[in-house]
Amino acid sequence: MADTATATAVDHHDDHGHSESFWSKYIFSTDHKIIGFQYLFTGMAMGLIGGFFSYVFRMHLAFPGSEVPFFGIVSPAAYNSLVTNHGTIMIFWVAMPVLIAALGNFLIPLMIGCDDMVFPRINRLSYQIFLISAIVLIASFFVPQGGFGGAWTAYPPLSSEAEYNGTPFGAPMWLIAVTLEIVAFLLGGINFITTVMNARAKGMKLYDIPMVVWMIVIASILFMASVGPLVAGAVMLLFDQTLGTGFFDPAAGGDPVLWQHLFWFFGHPEVYVVLLPAMGVVIEIICTFARKKLFGYKMILYSSVGLGILSFFVWAHHQFISGVDPRATYLFTTTTLLISIPVALMLFAMIGTLWGGSIRFTTAMLFALSFIAEFLIGGVTGIWLGSSGTDIYLHDTYFVLAHFHYTFVPIAIIGTFSALYYWFPKMFGRKLNEFWGKIHFWGTIIPFNGIFLPLFILGAAGQHRRIAGYTAYPDLYTENFQDLRVFATGSLIVLILFQIPFFVNFIVSLKRGQKAGPNPWNANTLEWVAPSPPPHGNFGDDLPQVYRGPYEFSVEGREEDYWPQNEPDPGPSETSK
Amino acid sequence: MLEYFLPRASSFAGSIDHLFDLITYLVMFWFLLTMAFFFYVVFRFRAKAGQKAQYVTGEKHKEKMAVEIPHYLILVCDLVILIYTFKVWHEVKIDMPEFDEEVRVISQQWAWTFEHAGADGILDTDDDIVTINELVLKKDTQYKYELQALDVMHSFSIPVFRLKQDSIPGRNIYGHFKPILEGEWDIQCAEMCGYGHGFMPARVKILPADEYDAWIAANTPADAANTAYANNDESELKEASNNG
């Protein structure tokens, strides 16, 4: 199987030598690393927009009716549009491009030891469609009546009738943008799966594949299997919006709840689509910095497969009180509580990996460890919501909001930062500054908890989501609750301010950071064999050969505490592969 | 724990609170145990000069068991939660007890209309009392509610009742509650319904039997053919029976 590696990706390699213009090198490149960077920087730019939105509506909630600096007064229409697009951007244009597309593109060929993706031009097309989707979304904020404001779940009839949502242009553009983004990721997913199955280095068996690669592959499979109903639903919704069909219009014989099923059939596996790559990143980092072999490689792998399968049978836990047959919740509560088992198993295996290790607290490791702790909070709070009995009360309150931010922030923000601090030397040949990295870490983690812990309390007190100010609710507009809202907003400002050291560190380290050799962390996987940064074609003419699994740290009887995958076994015991 | 924030004003609020407490105890036990273990491991196995990490695969039977056994225990906890969840869910959403009073809740952009059955206890008769954004209930009376939406989806949420139900255009959704506490609290919309979603507040007023009867008497339309207004200070309007 591995022999096909060189054959598949050969055709575009002829143009190696000649000097390339800026455009062909950075904009229309087919190099998987450049496409990874394109995804990374687009995702980070969109993250800034999504973060700005959260700043605006949090300020509005803390000081209702006041003018928000850099924005102005937040009208109810603007508030709805801000929360809708904050959610949409953070999931579709930040978490997915950074965790799956950027890391998948950058890491997969390097970690499995081949020179590029097997379909480099499809890869380029994937990014170009993604970029168009981002432009369409941003353009939708500037059309007459502004951007869509019907929540990121876009429940019809609100989303299907301009008469109800007030955005005759914003709503279809939002939907088109989401659909294009999904097309981009389908193309990317095909590429990831095919590349990993067909282009692995000589000697790399399935159980020798680094866990992050496995996770991206499983996530891609999950995404491709779950997204079909959403695309079908999106086309139906677009027809409802623009052609006046009635798929979701009860007056025309349609059913608005149908959309919820189509959306959440995709929407729940989507959580695991972004979770798994983040878990993979964390696994790579804790193995390297604990100098430990991964605890239970197969157990984690099978758990994640089981998690993926189970994730297709839990979607209706988003709809317990939405008018589906109440008896259906018996099934969906059961599957939802069962899904805690594989997730917990993976977290326990991570802690098991730390046991007996020799832990080095680099910035990347601090982020990875905080992922475990913070994601655990996000995971356990899901139990209250997965239980249909308590969900009657907690559904659509700030408890839900705090719960899923405790999963998505560790995934999309903490996971991304740990990956950046870890692979930055490989990406750009220099290390990020560790001192400023640690300041950035504490400045991120502490305010993050300051934002969302108060929101658990507000949610338990019955405060509902997506409400543009609580001035109209005497039970909720009390001094104590308002103090909590102000505290959460203040924490958000601190969190945003502490991202400045990161961006400065990032830019300064690009030029002046400490030079890194090919393997600055003494890690085992194949990307550390290539030079830093790797040239187009990654490993030159000699593709690496694999002799062992990716996590052979601290093997007894060896001088070094690491053992790269490509290093041949010493002495006469060397097996012919 | 929830009663610290909000009183239990319906017959099933206590059940939901107890389920919440049960989950809290079980989850917090495992959560704190895991966190403590995690920080212990991170502290104990920090890098020390001259100390090498152990080589553990996690593939041996004993090592696998170390991870698996806690999960069997978690599974048992899950089962306990499940059984109690089923019981509560059945009580709130599936069981439909015999009711004494009916009320119709109509949601629209961006207001709640409440049709009280009035003196005869039957909806769609001349003595129905229609109010906007104010639901008036009789204490210790089993109610059946009928939930409708005129335009988009809304969600009828009374936090003190621990009750929530989405309303769907084109459907009548039925449910029940029994107010057990006198007082006045918020009703919120819990489903994004457009520009005014955050500004469709309503209040639920629970009155003892005598005050409730007085309220009925004061607000029953005197002449069904006339759109006369009640002489109360609120903006409650009668529905004119001659134009449905």
Next chain:
Amino acid sequence: MVGFLASLVAATSSANDEKGKQLYVNCVACHQADGSGNKLLNAPAIAGLSEKYVGEQIKKFKEGHRGGDPRDATGLQMRPMSMLLTSEADIAAVSKYVASLPAKTHPDTIEGGNPETGKALYMTCQACHGADGKGNDLLNAPSLLGQHDWYHVAQLKKFKDGIRGGNPADITGSQMRPMAMTLANDQAVKDVVAYIQTLNK
């Protein structure tokens, strides 16, 4: 830090005297930046209305005297929006800003109205709204110019059915109601609205 944030917000607010213009941000989604309204959302033109009339109507919405009838779906949509204005000063500031917006003419959308017949029917109206339709603040009569014809039709029907002006607390609305009842049928409503449209020219 919280104090810092609060003072930041306060400083930027007080630095700007255009309070009414700021608050009008809340109205833009439906009534548009120039106050010309939006048929899609059943929002009337508010440019060209007097400061007094706008202020009075906002107060009526807030108190539920207007938009307080279960059958008044569009009035119920306006009602929560009026709650965004929490003080008398806010209402005054917004009303002042709305009154400063110049009126615009809007194309005819209602078909079948006869302005000739309507002219005779308008005799009833002109006592308060004036022969030129400009309204009269002393009589609490709004200007009828620069308004969408579909809005006039909808409001006249609401007055006739008691959906608007049916609440005794709405004194000026109650005054309008019997006047609207002089229009015998839908055709009469269309005719008078067709005549009002000609006053814009």
